Structure formats: structure tokens, C-alpha cells
Amino acid sequence: MPRTAFFVSDRTGITSEMLGHTLLTQFEDVKFHRVTLPFVDTPEKAQEAVQKIREQARLDQCRPLVFCTMVDEALRTAFQIDEAFTLNFFEAFIGPLEQELSRKSSHTVGKSHGITNFEEYKTRIDAVNYAMIHDDGVMPRDLNEADIILIGVSRAAKTPTCLYLALQYGIKAANYPLTPEDFGQHTLPRLLLPYRNKLFGLTIDPVRLAQIREERKPGSKYAALDNCQFEVNEAEALMRHVGVPYLASTTRSIEELATTIMHQAGLTRRNY
């Protein structure tokens, strides 16, 4: 029977889920049933949530884990019940931090994922628009605005990585697919030559690539393993030849790809 884990928050639940998830992945042999309870911002909603936790404890005959990121002390103490094992994020850290900074925290709900200012918001939205417009080799005039241009064979995870860079970091990321027409001449597609220093490659294991492409175009040459092997070999050879750094997306999540690229390309986030 899986152990139930609740992520309780006075706002979106994003921080609570991430904190809990980070800890739970350290216990690989336990199966967890995860429930997020967001927007618990009144004593009434706290009581409702506590009720759910109690019911689950009865059902499971085992006390649920509760990861709390409530700012309000009164709300979070409601979750200190015998029927649950509760970890309080703010309780653990805000006290020592208040002492170090010699001031009281503001105890304001919903700060961490709220809109901080319009400029930051605009940066991010602009970056998302940029990624949408400059996807898959569509290159209108303002390619020199790009912070980074991802290249690689079709289905190497360029698009989601660009979108993640835009949404999370406000980075303007374009992407350009390397296709069989680009191979053989051992030089970059002409369109990319002026932006050599902005290029970053994504590659992928050909077997995985064939599997991904097969789902999209079953039985096609595009998806055939030997074609995938050819394309990946040529793309990697080209990137090595012209000195474009590259990463394999095979065993990396979108988050890892994005942060590794930021790190290796020396980019700094545009928003917090």
C-alpha cells in the first residue's frame, strides 16, 4: 500500500510539492500517493484539509506525511496532529533567518509565486513569445536578439527546452533543426553562421530517437533506426567540427537540460 503524502500550501502548492518531492525521491523503495492541497488560506480551509488528512490516515491505517509551506503560524499549527507526520518548512527556517537578518519576516502569503513587478513579468512573457515565434527554424529578422540558439536533429527536445528557458528564466531562446540537407558540407547552415557564438547543441541516443519518432510517424524513413543513427552521427560530427558545445537529452529532464545549458553557456536568469 502506498504511503500518502500531502503537500499543503496557502497558495499555489508549487514550493510545497517541490520540497516534498525532493525529499521523497530519496526513498526509492517506498511508493507514495501524492495529494496537493493548495490555497489553504483560512482557518476553515485548514480544518477541511486536516479533515481530509485524518480520513486518509484512517483509510491507509498509517499516518500520512504532510509537507507544509504555510506562512501563517496559526494555520500551520492546525496540521500538528497525532494522525500525521508533519514537516513545516517555514517553521524550520524562518526563525534562524530572522535572527541572522535581525528583523521579523513579513508573514505575507503568496509572495513567492506572485507577480513581483511588471518589468519582470514582461521579460518573461516576451521570452515566451520569442520562443514561440522562433521555433523549429522559423527565423524572422530579430535573431540577433536571441540569448541562445539551440540546434540539433528533429525531436532532440529543443522546443520544450527553449520554452522552459523562457518561462523559468526569461531567456530568449530560438531553435533550429539540423536536417539531412544540412549534412555533408561540414559547415553550419548559412543562416546560423553570424550567430556561431550563440549556438548550443542538443543530441540524443539514436535508439531513443527512433522510439520517439516512431510514435509520431510510424513506419516512416524519418523514424527508421538507421536513419536516426545517420542523422545523429552527422549532427554530432558537424557540431564537433565547428566547435558547438552539445549535450545529450536522452537521460536528462527538461529542467536539467535548461539549467546545464545556462551554466555552460554562462547565461544569467532575467527574472526571479
Added chain:
Amino acid sequence: MPRTAFFVSDRTGITSEMLGHTLLTQFEDVKFHRVTLPFVDTPEKAQEAVQKIREQARLDQCRPLVFCTMVDEALRTAFQIDEAFTLNFFEAFIGPLEQELSRKSSHTVGKSHGITNFEEYKTRIDAVNYAMIHDDGVMPRDLNEADIILIGVSRAAKTPTCLYLALQYGIKAANYPLTPEDFGQHTLPRLLLPYRNKLFGLTIDPVRLAQIREERKPGSKYAALDNCQFEVNEAEALMRHVGVPYLASTTRSIEELATTIMHQAGLTRRNY
């Protein structure tokens, strides 16, 4: 002088940044200078990072805050130095959790943002593709696959919200812009009628909308305040009339919009 905050991680730094950010936003009157040090996964890299922190302490003449999410105990103890104020997330919670679960944690690096399994990965990538293909009223045949369809006037934040839903939660989100042609008849655009129960609206303060549109098409009728007021009024009237729930994006971040929609529409995430 801003206080420096380091986010140190053995992997992407995403968890460390988020947890640190959540705490720091509770101190509104302190200015922070934020530095992320990701991929600190060897004793040598830990020493390098500690060196950077020491230098910053000298520069600032004030000890930096250090938010650590290192799984490895030896690596994280390297950051327990007098010149810094260090908060260790794993240290605080993993012990109590090990006790509650009656087992040792695996101490494996890079679990929380690594690829967990191919199915989950596919769900997410498929959702991103879906959002890309079904953006801005482009509606090929498989609209009944959508988990949710966002409607609203142009520039109400539909696209980034759809992308966030896809990337973070694996939710298939389409979006459809309400334009002046859709107003006046007090009924939904014909294309949307079969999917009434999947609709969710986004609206926005007309003044903010005019500001956003003005940046894109300066001096246009599209951006004029009276036109924005007209469109927003009509769109809201339509959504109320046909009973589509809606949210204002004016003071909400993309994260808040996405999680609020998930919550109100009763959607569950497809991936962790």
C-alpha cells in the same frame, strides 16, 4: 548594500533557488544579490564554491546566506563555515523523515529533476507539442483530446499559461482567442460549443491590456484603451452569460494562474 544569497546544489539548483526564494520574499525590505552555484558534486567543486562564498563575504563585509540542497553529507558540511550563514534543507528534514519511514534514504544525487521514466517524459513532451499546435485558435482535429481550453481576449496570458500547464503538469491545454467577431451574439464561437465543459476563461484589467498591446502595436486601434475596455467587457459578459469560469491575469503570475486553473477545474497533474 544588498545581502548576498547563494543557492548551492549538487544538481540543477532549481530546488535550492525555489526554497531560498520562498524564504527571502518574506523579507521585503532587504535587497538580495542572488547567485546560483549548480552542479557542485565533487569535493573539489565544493571547495571552489566555498572559496567564492568566502570572497563574497570579504567583499560584502557581511556574511552571505547560503541555501544548500546537497544530498551528500560530506559535501554539505563543507559549507558550514563561520563566514556564511548556511541553511541545509536535507539536514533539517531527511533525518526525521528517515525515522518516520523506518529506513535510510538513498543519498542519491540528482533525483528530483532527473528523468524518472520514459512514460512521464513522453506525457510532458506530448503536452508541450499539443500546446504548441493548438495555440491561438489553431484547431486541428484532436480538440477533444484537450484537458482544458483557455479562452479570452488577445494578450490575456493564455499562451504562457498553456505552456506552463504542459511543462509542469503534463496537461494538454489548447487556447482560443475571443476577438471582436465573437462578440454581440452572446453565444460561444461555434467551434467551441462541443467543448463547453473544457473551457476556462482568462481576463485582464483593460488598462494593463492596453499597456501590453501598446508595446506590440503602438498607436493601433488594437491597443487603444477604449477598444481594450470594449473587448474585455464583451468577453467577460460572454463568459458570464454562458457560464464559463474565469480568472483575471492582471495580478497573478503564470504559476498562480496555472495552479488556480488546475484547482478550480479539478485537473490532476500527469507527471511528477
